[in-house]
Amino acid sequence: MPAWKELLxxxxxxxxxxxxxxxEQIERALGLACRIPNGLQGFKNAVVLGMxxxxxxxxxxxxxxxxxxxxxxxxxxxxxVNAETFLIAISYSGETEETLSAFREGIRRTxxxxxxxxxxLLAALCEEEEIPWVPVPPGxxxxxxxxxxxxxxxxxxxxxxxxxxxxxxxPDALRRLRDSCLPEKNENSAQTLAQTxxxxxxxxYGAGITSPVAYRWKTQINENAKQPAYWAELPELCHNxxxxxxxxxxxxxQGMVVFLRTSFDHPRVQKRVEILKGVLSRRGLPFLEVxxxxxxxxxxxxxxxxxxxxxxxxxxxxxxxxxxxxxxIQELKRRLKEI
Ligand code: PA5
Numbered sequence: 001m002p003a004w005k006e007l008l009x010x011x012x013x014x015x016x017x018x019x020x021x022x023x024e025q026i027e028r029a030l031g032l033a034c035r036i037p038n039g040l041q042g043f044k045n046a047v048v049l050g051m052x053x054x055x056x057x058x059x060x061x062x063x064x065x066x067x068x069x070x071x072x073x074x075x076x077x078x079x080x081v082n083a084e085t086f087l088i089a090i091s092y093s094g095e096t097e098e099t100l101s102a103f104r105e106g107i108r109r110t111x112x113x114x115x116x117x118x119x120x121l122l123a124a125l126c127e128e129e130e131i132p133w134v135p136v137p138p139g140x141x142x143x144x145x146x147x148x149x150x151x152x153x154x155x156x157x158x159x160x161x162x163x164x165x166x167x168x169x170x171p172d173a174l175r176r177l178r179d180s181c182l183p184e185k186n187e188n189s190a191q192t193l194a195q196t197x198x199x200x201x202x203x204x205y206g207a208g209i210t211s212p213v214a215y216r217w218k219t220q221i222n223e224n225a226k227q228p229a230y231w232a233e234l235p236e237l238c239h240n241x242x243x244x245x246x247x248x249x250x251x252x253x254q255g256m257v258v259f260l261r262t263s264f265d266h267p268r269v270q271k272r273v274e275i276l277k278g279v280l281s282r283r284g285l286p287f288l289e290v291x292x293x294x295x296x297x298x299x300x301x302x303x304x305x306x307x308x309x310x311x312x313x314x315x316x317x318x319x320x321x322x323x324x325x326x327x328x329i330q331e332l333k334r335r336l337k338e339i
Contacts, residue, residue: 004183004191007317013324015224015313016183018144022306023171023178025147028137030167032148033155035134040112041160043086047072048153049102050090052329053143056219057090057116057150059212060305064164064298065157075101077109087113090149092142094120097336107131116149141324143223146305154298165298173299174306181310190307194314196288200256201227204308207234207269209301210260210292216305217258220312224323227315234269234276242279249284257287262300 008016018025045068048058058071072078075098081087087110089103094117103122107113107129115126115133126133136148154167181190202221206214211233221229232241248255257280259273273289280287290307292300316323 002191002195002318004314004317008183010317010320010322011313011324012322013141015141015144015316015323018140019309019313020178020182022147022309023174025145026151026167026171026174029147029151030155032134032136032152033159035132036114036152036156037132038159040086040114040132042084043067043110043112044084045069046086046088047077047081047106048088048090049077049099049106051096051098052219053141053146053223054090054092054096054099054116054149056143056212056216057146057153058088059215060150060301061153061157063209063212063301064154065162066164067162072102074098077102077106081106081109083110083112085110085112088153089113089115089117089122091115091117091120091122092136092140092145092149094118094122094124096122100125116152141223141326143220165296167298169296170299170302173294173303177293177303177306177310181307190310191314193288193290193307193311194318197221197256197258197311197315198318199254200286201252201254202229202256202258204229204231204258204260205234205237206231206260207265209264209297210262210304213301213305213308214260217260217308217312220309221315223326223329224309224312225315225319226321227319234272238272238276242276245279245283245285252285255285257285259287259289260292260304261289262292262297262304264297264300 048071051073055071055073062069087106089099091099113131115122116136117123118136118138123133134152157163204214204217214231218229218231292304294300294303313323
């Protein structure tokens with residue numbers, strides 16, 4: 001049993017605090033939705049511009065929106081963006097060059113636009129162009145500010161009648177999970193999962209609403225635990241990745257598959273998971289399953305997302321690293337600025 005109390009000394013950037021306050025952050029974030037004016041209604045589709053920890057909000061929104069939502073992680077916007085597109089720029093720092101470039105291009109095509117940011121060049125651009133922006137609280141890592149980057153949008157889409165699910169119900173559902181994941185809790189599923197994944201290369205599988213959640217697990221393990229992790233989605237992975245299991249025993253001995261499951265998974269996806277488990281067992285690739293909890297698809301997806309954040313936090317501690325710093329990202333941004 002790891003000495004979690006001692007390992008917490010590694011958390012110099014106070015990721016634990018940001019994690020533990022997530023349900024309350026969501027409540028604050030729901031209140032920020034009023035910054036998105038009702039006058040923006042009437043769009044036919046939405047494009048979310050962002051990168052990394054900011055962009056994931058777009059992927060989740062897309063899964064619960066009843067109108068088409070596309071996340072663009074690029075310098076340029078799709079050719080079909082027009083006056084009927086709701087353009088949403090998300091950049092925690094407000095300084096991300098890809099997001100700024102795409103937003104500058106986008107606001108020449110549609111005036112239905114909004115930004116979510118702490119400030120920076122993105123907020124300045126909004127002020128200049130008289131575009132509303134949602135002020136996100138400073139002091140977080142972008143990935144730890146997901147409540148503030150996602151929930152104003154979920155709430156706004158719900159208000160406009162474009163959302164499948166009730167974002168107001170999420171904080172209570174997640175408080176139960178938070179209470180069971182705190183470091184002092186015995187029978188702590190996040191700690192157990194982190195121990196199971198320790199010194200493994202996680203390959204996280206989602207399907208439908210859990211696809212972006214699987215991606216979030218991967219990126220949180222990368223950034224918090226500073227280790228490789230991968231993801232894929234069902235049913236697509238049954239058409240390619242499955243063939244790669246053949247030599248997994250030889251070239252991927254550290255691999256471990258994590259299936260993210262909900263009670264709302266498509267019945268054929270459920271069958272596929274059962275078959276895949278048999279294939280994985282025969283190929284000697286270990287796997288585990290994690291089931292979301294909650295009354296709705298939205299609650300279960302966010303339950304799994306939040307659990308993944310906890311797992312990546314404990315994995316960081318087991319790896320002997322501070323979860324917060326992302327030095328390689330900052331170094332790359334610094335070098336690009338010099339060019
Ligand atoms: O997690 C991170 O720090 C990154 O993925 C950032 O979110 C990404 O580089 C984009 O920066 P920002 O969120 O400030 O736009």
